[in-house]
Amino acid sequence: MKRMKLVVIGNGMAGIRTVEELLKLSPETYEVTVFGAEPWPNYNRILLSPVLAGEQDVNDIILNSLEWYSENGIRLHTGKTVTAIDRIRREVIADDGTVAPYDRLLIATGSVPFILPVPGSDLPGVIAYRDIKDTETMIAAAAKWRHAVVIGGGLLGLEAANGLKQRGMDVTVVHLAGWLLERQLDPMAASLLQKNLEAKGLKFRLTTQTEALVARTGENRVGAVVLRDGTEIPADLVVMAAGIKPNTALAEAAGLPCQRGILVNDTLQTFDPRVYAVGECVSHRGMAYGLVAPLFEQARVCANHLAMMGISRYTGSVTSTKLKVTGVDLFSAGSFMGGEGTEEITLSDPTAGVYKKLVLREDRLVGVCLYGDTADGAWYFKLLREARKVTDLRDTLMFGENNMGDTGHEGHNKAMAMSDSDEVCGCNGVNKGTIVKAIKEQGLFTLEEVRKCTKASGSCGSCTGLVEQILMNVLGTDYSEAPAKKALCGCTDHSHEDVRRVIRENHLVAQQAVRDFMEWRTPNGCATCRPAINYYLISTWPHEARDDPQSRFINERAHANIQKDGTYSVVPRMWGGLTTAAELRRIADVAEKYQVPTVKLTGGQRIDLLGIKKEDLPDVWRDLQMPSGHAYGKSLRTVKTCVGNEHCRFGTQASMSMGVDLEKMLFGMYSPHKVKLAVSGCPRNCAEAGIKDVGVIGVDSGWEIYVAGNGGIKTEVAQFLCKVKTREEVMEYSGAFLQLYREEGWYLERTVHFVSRVGMEVVKRRILEDKEGRQALYERLVFALQGAPDPWRSSEDAGVDLRQFRPVKLADAREEVLS
Amino acid sequence: MTQVAASHDIWLDVLDLEEIPVCGARVVEGAAIGPVAVFRAEDHTVFAMRDQCPHKGGPLSQGIVHGHQVTCPLHGWNICLESAQAVAPDTGCAGRLSVRVEHGRIYLSRDELAGL
Ligand code: SRM
Ligand SMILES: Cc1cc2nc3c(=O)[nH]c(=O)nc-3n(C[C@H](O)[C@H](O)[C@H](O)COP(=O)(O)OP(=O)(O)OC[C@H]3O[C@@H](n4cnc5c(N)ncnc54)[C@H](O)[C@@H]3O)c2cc1C
Ligand code: SF4
Ligand code: FES
DSSP states (O other), X not given: OOOEEEEEEOOSHHHHHHHHHHHHHOTTSEEEEEEESSSSSOBOGGGHHHHHTTSSOGGGGBSSOHHHHHHTTOEEEETOOEEEEETTTTEEEETTSOEEEOSEEEEOOOEEEOOXXXXXXXXXXXXXXXXXXXXXXXXHHHHHOOEEEEEOOSHHHHHHHHHHHHTTOEEEEEOSSSSTTTTTOOHHHHHHHHHHHHHTTOEEEOSOOEEEEEEOTTSSSEEEEEETTSOEEEOSEEEEOSOEEEOOHHHHHTTOOBSSSEEEOTTSBOSSTTEEEOSTTEEETTBOOOSHHHHHHHHHHHHHHHTTOOOXXXXXXXXXXXOOXXXXXXXXXXXXXXXXXXXXXXXXXXXXXXXXXXXXXXXXXXXEEEESOOTTHHHHHHHHHHTOBOGGGGGGGGGOGGGGOOOSSTXXXXXXXXXXXXXXXXXXXXXXXXXXXXXXXXXXXXXXXHHHHHOTTXXXXXXXXXXXXXXXXXXXXXXXXXXXXXXXXXXXXXXXXXXXXXXXXXXXXXXXXXXXXXXXXXXXXXXXXXXXXXXXXXXXXXXXXXXOGGGSOHHHHHTSEEOTTSOEEEOBOOGGGOOOHHHHHHHHHHHHHTTOSEEEEOTTSSEEEEEEOGGGHHHHHHHHTOOBOOTTSSBEEXXXXXXXXXXXXXXXXXXXXXXXHHHHHTTTOBOSSOEEXXXXXXXXXXXXXXXXXXXXXXXXTEEEEEEOOBOSSSOBOOEXXXXXXXXXXXXXXXXXXXXXXXXXXXXXXXXXXXXXXXXXXXXXIIIIIOHHHHHHHHHHHHHHHTTOOOTTTSTTTTXXXXXXXXXXXXXXXXXXXXX | OOOOOOGGGEEEEEXXXXXXXXXXXEEEEOOTTOOEEEEEOTXXXXXXXXXXXXXXXXXXXXXXXXXXXXXXXXXXXXEETTTOBBOTTOOOBOOXXXXXXXXXXXXXXXXXXXXX
8 A cells, every 4th residue: 555645844852752653553654754944853852951051962862863764764854944834735845945745744843932022132142042053052152251141030041041050151040020930839939949049159130021132332242131120231142031932833824723822632633634733833722831741642642643543632731840950859730829729738948948838629639839859749740640639648748658658769769869879779770870871861751661771660669759750850840641541551552441441341351352442552462461451351251251371470370479490389378377287287298298498487377388390389289288378369368367356365356267257258369469358356456457458457346447558568557448347247348348449450559559549538438338339349249259269279170271280301202304 | 315314404393282372381391401482472383492581590481472572470571482582671582492383293403402
């Protein structure tokens, strides 16, 4: 089939990102031609600030080399400005006369700096701060001249001022508003920032208008800035950073409707269906964005439609800002100015240089402004985007996420304060320097990309927040996508939620059906989506969808835990942590017979036999004559118990038998992640029920049930769900809670994360207030677990592929000559 | 005239294709070069390589097979089944081995298994 022609106007960040996304989806559809007014291939505009400050070179910030264009068959015209679009003949015309016909057109012309219409603004030495050329002009000026004036105290202006200062110039910032960064900071934070910058030698003139720029006497070059009050400030260089406006001239001339940006719909289409537009030149639902995070979201959606897949929509973005170059930590997002119907929580410690303001509306976080300590910026931003109620966190919200317990990275919580050699990811041994280098050199923008490229935060994930902070510090904005929209894996753009819903609503029972229905990009998924889809199928359609062992991690396929040397560990089930002399004897016999190198008591009240050869597993299971402990599964693990009133002088309830009953009820239960329970006989809580997925504590008048605790990577105390009287109620309420998690949790999401995502109020409503709903959940759990086979004792029924345990010996092979 | 087989024409008949689950693998033990993983992709193509991940020696045969790749069970590196090379950003090679499938039987090269 003949390829269609796609012409891209604008060789910048949004346009080329769209092309990259398009090539990933459908490399064969188009013959691509790109026009760029600048003489460079696509580069990382964000990093112009470090270039100005002398920390990086222009060559370091190229995102796509010229080879990239040729390797992908893209015709690139650099240094050519498109001057007209002929929508009737469907072609574009450039200033040098080049004509390029199109079937689809993508306009990505970015913005133009706003130049104040004051006398003298056209003098040499007056520039904007937008591209490499401006940056080079500034660098050259700094080497030669002394006085610089920056007009505009916004992000761009301060970055320019800081860079010029670092290059030795004497810099004054003239700003119209009453405080710096008025669109990012409240007056209090801005005044702290101003003091800090003044201490570094920058000068400020606030609430001040520029009247005119005047030339040096006898020369054709700017020499001073005249302010409205008549003051004259010497200026050999004037940088206009008073704002940007969408670059719509070309589109307007071509008759495309514009209104503070080229108007586009949710598929990034303009009023001409053949013409798409993305980036700063666009106006979407009345918003024009000036940060790359939202522009990249637009790029992804636009590419999807250009590839004619037609399944995603852009519905707007919430943005946050982080100042990156001046050495001051500041962060803001949302409606940080507060206003009617909002409440503010503030913390101010001017001597320590810390100021925090959180704005709440109806118990939801709607705005954040942080100065000095922004360690929790990413966390607050997440709460804000999720729009979840923070009622339960309110008392400690101000103290941040770290206050909620953390382990594993030496209490580091300030990415800025870390040195390059400090370890960020303890699992993969990645230090800060490596991450920063990868972000800058390889042009990474998202958490996913950093993971892929450096492995940081790719394993246990406990350093995710730190990595996000480092990203923010380097790039100046938050690049983690809204979690609600996060794609399940690289094979698709659909989220966990989408996949669950499609499986349920369309009664899909096979993996391939899901991938076909949802247009997966890979033929049979990957190691991330296969186990997830498999779980969603069997949890949604129990006894109907067939389990696929090849879509399970090896532990769940071999029903034992793989060790680093390729041997396995075996943990037999001891109901409620109880055992007998006969069981112990059999365990001892197995340990001897199979020469088990290590026998260990686990943290889950049972015994682990470590270092068993794979081929011995079926014999070990047979000899043990004990059920599988599922110590390997995303499934029910243990129900820990204390001795309880059967023996203990304080015991109020029979915790051991309660534990055994719960464990028997839940035997063989697969879930999004592992599930652990504990039952204590009195509030002394010797079974540590306070950090379990479900914790049950006996009291004189009945049982208290706690849910969503976690003792692992991040210790989280379980939350009180309810108090009940009878054993049956404990089973029903715990079972209903776990079924809710099984049906609505995302794969690899522990109960603590599930509850924090949906909110404890929702859980309470579904389990406590809705009696019928609770009973229905409980019944569905009982139905799903009916006849759950033990993979060790009924391997065949459990669908265990026994072939894997039979070694293939080379000694048995026959030689043959094949030519 | 009798023909003497070139030594690279000598193959070992190791197992039946049906002994390997689709999107799965089996291990062949006893070769001089150590254990060998034999994979069967979803399209029934068969691949073989040394059963040792270039990262820390993880048993690749125990990984999840998807497309023409396997994900190591220990730390999740992806290895290309066709080349036995780690997929970027990781680098390393497990050592690809030749495979023949004839009438449903899988053959490995005797010389390669001997490390020649
Ligand atoms: C054997 C045991 C350690 C021990 O010797 O005591 C153990 C061993 C492993 N734990 Fe654990 N955990 C063991 C109790 C715990 C506990 C304590 C408990 O269960 O009371 C915790 C904290 C409680 C919790 O989970 O909330 C615990 C938190 C973790 C975590 C972090 C989970 C989290 O959500 O934060 C992981 C990682 C994961 O699952 O992704 C993990 C993963 C692992 C794995 C399975 C790592 C792996 O994927 O290969 C370890 C297998 C070792 C091996 O080679 O066999 N293990 N692990 C314990 C088995 C208990 C049992 O009888 O089943
Ligand atoms: C100094 C600086 C620092 C920044 N820091 C950050 C930051 O920390 N975080 C953040 O998120 N964002 C930052 N930004 C903003 C970010 O760079 C922009 O939002 C982003 O580059 C916009 O992408 P775009 O593709 O819409 O426009 P651009 O990247 O500007 O690309 C548009 C391109 O189109 C070309 N063009 C225009 N008209 C034509 C025509 N008629 N023919 C041919 N070519 C044409 C232009 O020359 C330009 O190269 C910063 C910007 C600057 C200038
Ligand atoms: S057993 Fe648990 S804590 Fe110990 S090394 Fe393994 S995963 Fe880490
Ligand atoms: S050993 Fe294979 S990924 Fe580490």
